[in-house]
Amino acid sequence: xxxxxxxxxxxxxxxxxxxxxxxxxxxxxxxxxxxxxxxxxxxxxxxxxxxxxxxxxxxxxxxxxxxxxxxxxxxxxxxxxxxxxxxxxxxxxxxxxxxxxxxxxxxxxxxxxxx
Amino acid sequence: xxxxxxxxxxxxxxxxxxxxxxxxxxxxxxxxxxxxxxxxxxxxxxxxxxxxxxxxxxxxxxxxxxxxxxxxxxxxxxxxxxxxxxxxxxxxxxxxxxxxxxxxxxxxxxxxx
Numbered sequence: 001x002x003x004x005x006x007x008x009x010x011x012x013x014x015x016x017x018x019x020x021x022x023x024x025x026x027x028x029x030x031x032x033x034x035x036x037x038x039x040x041x042x043x044x045x046x047x048x049x050x051x052x053x054x055x056x057x058x059x060x061x062x063x064x065x066x067x068x069x070x071x072x073x074x075x076x077x078x079x080x081x082x083x084x085x086x087x088x089x090x091x092x093x094x095x096x097x098x099x100x101x102x103x104x105x106x107x108x109x110x111x112x113x114x115x
Numbered sequence: 116x117x118x119x120x121x122x123x124x125x126x127x128x129x130x131x132x133x134x135x136x137x138x139x140x141x142x143x144x145x146x147x148x149x150x151x152x153x154x155x156x157x158x159x160x161x162x163x164x165x166x167x168x169x170x171x172x173x174x175x176x177x178x179x180x181x182x183x184x185x186x187x188x189x190x191x192x193x194x195x196x197x198x199x200x201x202x203x204x205x206x207x208x209x210x211x212x213x214x215x216x217x218x219x220x221x222x223x224x225x226x227x228x
Contacts, residue, residue, distance in 0.1 A: 004158070033216075043159070043204065043218040056215065091158050103149070104216060106158030 004107035006092050012113045018080040021110045023092030024073055033104060034067055034077050035091040043091075049075065082114045119207050121219030128226050134192040136222045138205035141186065145207040149216075150179065150190050153202045162203070163190070195226045 005024040013019050025032050034046040047057040049069045057067070064083070069075040079086055089111050093104040120139045128134045138148075149164035165172045165179040165188065172179045178191040192199055205219040 042220040045215050045217075048215070093158070103161045103164075106160065108156070108158050 004092055004094055004105050006090075006107035006110050008110060009108065010111045010113075012115065013082055015083055015114055016081040017114075018078065019082045019086075019112060019114075021077040021090050021092075021112070023075045023077070023107060025075070025092070025094030026096075026105055027073065029094035029096045029105070030072070031095045031104075032069060032075050033093045033095075034075070035093065035106075037089045037091060037109070046077070046090075079112075082112075084114045087112055087114050119205055119217050119219040121205050121222060123222060124220070125223045126225070128192075128195045128224065130195065130197060130226055130228055132195050132226075134190075134195045134199070134224055134226070136190045136203055136205070136224070137187065138189065138207075138219050139185075139187045140207050140217075142207070143186070144209050145217075147208050148179070148181065148188050149206050150177075151204045151206060151218075153204065153221075159204055192224075195224075197226045197228050200224055200226050 004026055007022045011019060030051050032049040036044045036046055044059055046059045047067045048055050052069045052072060065079055067077045089109045091106050091109045093106045095104045122137050126134060146167055150162045151159035152162040153159040163174050163177050163179055165181050167181060167183050170181050176193045179188060181188045202221045202223050204221050206216050208216040
């Protein structure tokens with residue numbers, strides 16, 4: 001398996017534009033997580049899906065952020081409109097059990113820069 | 116209560132030395148404690164994990180020590196190597212239901228040759 005695949009690897013956009021980040025989890029995994037990593041706040045869990053259903057989105061910072069998982073092999077994280085403070089590395093991770101009492105596999109991340 | 120406090124923020128160790136990173140938690144419902152290793156430009160990857168029914172787990176040069184009463188756990192890297200230079204994150208979660216994996220703030224380790 002190729003692991004968790006994220007695209008794009010890098011994204012530079014202007015403030016106010018819409019940004020869509022994409023994730024393909026590991027085949028057979030039924031849990032998917034979106035994290036944001038910054039120097040100031042470390043790794044923050046934004047949202048967690050189980051069997052394609054959003055379970056916990058309490059980490060989503062504001063209404064400008066939305067996430068979808070239309071099927072078991074694809075998820076998106078959308079920011080609209082984007083702001084400079086959204087600049088961060090966004091990681092997608094997947095695992096094969098409920099909750100996270102097991103290993104979460106991370107993608108290589110999308111480095112987002114909003115100018 | 117959801118926080119995991121990690122220290123130090125950065126660490127420099129000579130090759131062959133012992134690297135020690137500490138974490139503390141408050142939530143007594145946590146019962147799964149993994150450590151993740153992250154290299155620049157990569158996502159975090161699971162290094163080693165422990166459950167509170169044991170006080171120590173060793174995998175090669177990496178050891179987790181767990182103190183349930185003090186709600187503390189630590190990562191020891193024996194015979195540290197330059198290839199161990201990375202950022203290390205401790206984490207914690209419950210093992211039932213839909214529990215979040217809460218990460219510490221990370222420790223940047225540099226092993227000097």
